[in-house]
Amino acid sequence: MTEFAWHARIVCGNEVGAGFLVSARRVLTCAHVVRASATSEVTVSFPNSRNLGPLPATVAALGGWAGDAADPGDLAVLELDRDVPLEPARFAPPGAELAGEPAPTLVAYGFPKGYDEGMLAQYHAVPGALVRDEWRQLEAATAHGQALAPGFSGAAVTLADGRVVGMVSTVVGARDGRVGRMLPTQVMARYWPELGALLAAPDQDRDALRRLHALVRRAVAEGLDCDPDRLFLDAVGPFGPELPTREGFASLGAAAGYVQWEVADGKAVTRFADRLEELLDAPPVRPAAAAPVWSPIVVEMDRSGAGTDQVTVEVSAYRDGQRRRVGSRRLPRAAVRAYVQRSIDEAFTQLAPGAEELITFVLPRGWLNEPVASWECGADDPTPLGCAYPLVVVDRSRHRSGRLRHQLAKRWQKLDACPGARLHRVDCDTGERPQSLRKRLRDDDADLTGYAFPPTGAPPHFEVGLNTPVAILLWPRTGCAEPGHDGPCPGATFLDELTDRLTGVPPAELPREVMDLRETAEADEHPDRHWARDVQLLWDDPRCFPEPAALLHSPVA
Incomplete structure (x- = not known):
């Protein structure tokens, strides 16, 4: 066997073409070479390893070719019926077909009639x-050598050392085949993203790419x-x-390949992989249940102008979207709880x-804790309330x-369809x-x-x-006294536990959770040591309160 044993000859019906081995069982070729695969057998042979004989193959994936030469x-990705003991093709970095001065001579191994x-065939890539x-134009390196002809479609285009830079797709221009086109490897990876794991530009992190495609x-x-x-978009x-087309990406692999080849920011690959790994390792999402239709009992409190110790309290209940006032009093703070x-x-x-009650305390900002x-x-x-x-x-x-009620209502329309x-x-x-936090919450569309x-x-x-506005906030009432401190961090423990507990919980279910x-x-x-002993939940869906109470006044006690 030779080091170039991976070159393949492909027959499908009346069509003969070329291809090349990229793994123990996968061969790449042109879709038009196997266009008759629905009715004709596809066979693959390796001329430099004749002992293998013709092998049956099936079409495992297609790049979306619509049938015309200009499409x-x-x-096409072919899958052999068994593994073959051959070293697959090696790939040069994308763009290597133009590297150097003069530009390298490229070689294609095809199977013309006879x-x-x-x-x-020897060609040069046109810069x-x-x-x-889509295509890199090829022009013959000599006027007298083998020209591209039927039988070369799907052939690997290589450097002199055998590393692949593309695949012959069409013969164009004059009938003598002196002009042709190839799909560069980075374009091929758009249509078969698994190829991206085998390719890397000189400035790309190969480990990051291997991780990305393994996760895909x-x-x-x-x-x-x-x-x-x-x-x-997150990456x-x-x-x-922006998204390359209005329709977006047809598959996860297509999105990963586009990030690899078309996005200049080298860290985008890592961000894409990190987020994908988060999704893969996340606990299973709980089956979506019908969101509860809450019937709030609202306790609204405010400072009274009658004195520093005086509080105005109004209690209402909502039924069928209508507010029903239960009572309103001005009281000393010590009497508020009993009232x-x-x-x-x-x-x-x-x-x-049968209504789903929701006790809601509407409090001044300074009293939220x-x-x-x-x-x-x-x-x-x-029993604690x-x-x-x-x-x-x-x-x-x-x-x-x-203003904020309008923004929150829009957020909740989106959250209704959110599994967690x-x-x-x-x-x-x-x-x-704070300014950086505001930008982060807005950029992440935090809810x-x-x-x-x-x-x-x-x-x-x-x-x-509160002002961004984020629909749901949680905190420990007696967590870390202030940002930044020495020693163990109960606040970090609180957030770690909270993340595990709330993953997959629909936002509408959070009050019950x-x-x-x-x-x-x-x-x-x-209980005093439990991480959730004093969890406070600010949960604000203005649709639950279609008729806010009038501004509190100081009633006669």
């Missing part, structure tokens, strides 16, 4: 742009349900190229039978902002400026953000989450 995607053993971004193969094998367009970032307990109990009488989930249900029931019912807090200023929002972390050691510290730890960072978390922490042998 793109004239590539030469079943094969003939060699400049690819023809229609794993995703295909596991049937991963993902959006190639979204992966591409190139907000200032990267809220009684009013919530009364508010339940306003709900429809109040331990309302720990308040008892009543004088005779010490947050363990008895789904309970959330809402920022009062954005609850009443028409991804948690965007704000760690205590981030060192991130669920977790903080390692309470609002008092870094108020400007919370202002960003957090209630379950609170119950789990309360039932723990050491």
